[in-house]
Amino acid sequence: MGSAVVLEEKWPVLGRHERAAEWLRVWTDLGRAPRTIDAYARGLAEYLLICERDDVDPMTAGRLHVAAFVKDLSTRPSRRGANVVALDSGAGLANATLQQRLVPVRLFYDYLIEEGLRESNPVGRGRYTPGRKFGSHERGLVPRLVKLPWIPSEQQWLDLLDVVREESARNRVMLALAYDAALRREELCSLRTDDVDPAHRTLRIRAETTKTRRERVVPYSAPTGVLLSGYLAHRATISRARGPLFLSESRRNHGQPLSLWTWSKVVRRVALAADLPLTAGPYPATVRAVHRRPRPLHPHRPRPLAHRALRLLSPLHRGHPLPGPLEPPPLP
Template identity: 85%
Template sequence: MVLIDSGSGLANATIQQRLVPVRLFYDFLMEDGQRDSNPVGRGRYTPGRRHRGGHERGLVPRLTKLPWIPTEQQWLDILAVAAAEPVRNRVMLALAYDAALRREELCSLRTEDLDPAHRTLRVRAETTKNRLERVVPYSAPTGVLLSGYLAHRATISRARGPLFLSESRRDHAQPLSLWTWSKVVRRIALAADVPRFSTHTTRHLCLTDLARMGWELHAIATFAGHRHTDSTLTYIHLSGRDLADKLSRGMEQIHGWRVQMLARLGEPATGTVAL
């Protein structure tokens, strides 16, 4: 139990989820004729009716946080720890970043989804969040890691099927579960002293890096498997350091222009008539 004045509480997303059954209960009471209104507002907006009651606020404001991404040093710390991991874990981490894969997409990959000749992999629709299939590339270094893992996988099972297999005694040669992969990433994060690093961080980082390289929004949305660019915008953000660098470069240009204009004030005027 968490007291209101304890200084800690539930996350905004958790509160939103817990309000859903309460809201649905009051919907039921309204349909049953026991209530005339639902006190748990949904928070919706009808265009053109803002000044006529078209804007309704939810009971709890919905907060949207920017995705967290590691600093360059934190990323290097993660890689330093991951370098000592088995080849399966290393190739999974590499693919998770290279292809901006969600945890479910990564763990659901099958051997037939790979196209090593073109260094691409198919993310099947049934494994995606929005049931939208896509084909994404991966880098040459990841291809080398993947080749090494496939050779290692053959010593566990030569059967086609799930790409990543468990090597534990209890589940030997069985598909690697989502929870096992989460535990692996959590262990790496703690060993690197980067506790905020999670299975979704690599996706955040990849999409942000694509934005830094100048990719267009629609291209990033296609790569990420988003139906709408609104979803992509929540993943793409610039860190404070990026904004500071941009501001610094912009101010240098402005400063140089102002100095140049001031310098011209000292130049003798031409074509003027002395009075």
Template identity: 75%
Template sequence: MLARHDHATSWLQAWSDLGRAPRTIDAYARGLAEYLLLCEREQIDPVTAKRSHVAVYVRELSARPHHRGANVISLDSGSGLANATIQQRLVAVRLFYDFLVEEGLRQSNPVGRGRYVPGRRRSGGLQQGLFPRLTKLPWIPSDDQWLRVLDVARREPVRNRVMLALAYDAALRREELCSLRTDDIDPAHRTLRVRAETTKNRLERVVPYSAPTGVLLSSYLAHRATVSRARGPLFLSESRRNHAQPLSLWTWSKVVRRIALEAEVERFSTHTTRHLCLTDLARMGWEVHAIATFAGHRHTDSTLRYIHLSGRDLADKLNRGMQHIHAWRIQTLTSEQMPTTDGVVHG
């Protein structure tokens, strides 16, 4: 599909030349290919397409059944595709039209962006884009669900156990975890170097891991030497087909998915450990800037999406507050003198 559109090929090549991550290029290519396929089917010239034509694409995405059907874990768009997936598809189309505008092939971008409009008080002056963006709190398991996951995980091979431990201890994203190399580990200080090229926003960071994880890591390194003594990728495949090759992202996802199903915690994913770690740091009283540094976020706005308190935490806070209010109201009812909210009694 993309090969039939010279402008699309040129745009993707430009992004590749700029050093964008291969997975990012692949995601953009798939999103744009879907849009171009719709244009071809509807007999729309993508170079001259209008906002109404892009709206047809949005409508199709909103109503499209998910290709995984009954295997979909959760939906947040009210349809087959999640809100975040639809937003990702639109990003590819919007960036493609940015390219066409820069090349002088168009005057404006039909996808557009949310922009400030004077007088729109209710929305803070921000005009909504083509499709509403939903920002949901990340899901984390309850204590019982986490224990069920750990009960299954403790029967896993040492490689899988240490990967799960590091994913939680250091709040690692899937790619950051699977891309660790033997020289990224500093056992003397119990730290990991997360290289910039493996991170989402190209920010390198050094993060600690716990002493129990260090013991487990030492056991894995001894086991790894029986698979390969070569330095390089830390986590290696032990299958017959890919023996001693770097463990792929998809293999790790399958491992976590299998653990989740066996533990009957289907929402548990490779990113859940990161959510849980950052939330636990917030519960321990870490400042938001410290958590942002630990997580590798450029802005604290991103960190705040991860930091949410469980219903139990909120209930405790509410209970403590209500005890004070209740005591004041009872005092008001039982005293002949009139107390105030600051505790001063007036005759």
């Protein structure tokens, strides 16, 4: 109940629509992640505001009214203005964000149908199945754009490493692990001391920290292991308690777990210092490029990028206070 009150305080329009608040309470009670609930509440609140502006009852709205909502999202001025130059941004929301805003609206109408309050969903959904000759070929309300991820060039990566080499031991090992083990932001910041197995150079990614809710074990390279051992020695000077692996070193939150937002600010600062391009979204292109590497599903699967990881992460080791040559890891 408390979560619903907070959402209604953040978006007062939800308090004016009983069914919308009820639907969000259902998702909250089912244990959805707080950020998922927050994203659902924001998307649905924006839709309800458009309905109020056009004097439309959302309980009886049709596809015409949903299309008006899509048009508003697609044409509203971007808060980044003319600095954003991309196929699906610069004016209005990016295609991926627009898709995200439509998800809670579609799910809300699915809920109304299940409750017997509507007969159809005005948002609809795509039902095309590739390779199915006689399958349904219905398209979604908004075309989905799939763009290639940004990948840094060799020189851009070296520029990035030059900047990261001057960072703290914590930031160096975090970047190395993010690259080497292909970790998402939350997976990286949620690592605990008992998730690390230095003997086998593996990390355990707990199911509750993953987007897919599937636990996995991922390996990391020898250079990353050197960085990690140096950071663990440094961490002992901050706290010897077991728990979160990465701790804040600021005066205000000294010894507290590192937040997602702090890591995002670190990567953004590093990307700007290395003169790397930033995406239209809130996270630097560096994070997106690192996170879109293929994720290993099994610790014993051959890793064709082992030599590349050794070559690219070695400059970080050279900036580390611990001496000692690096031996290339044996190939599986």
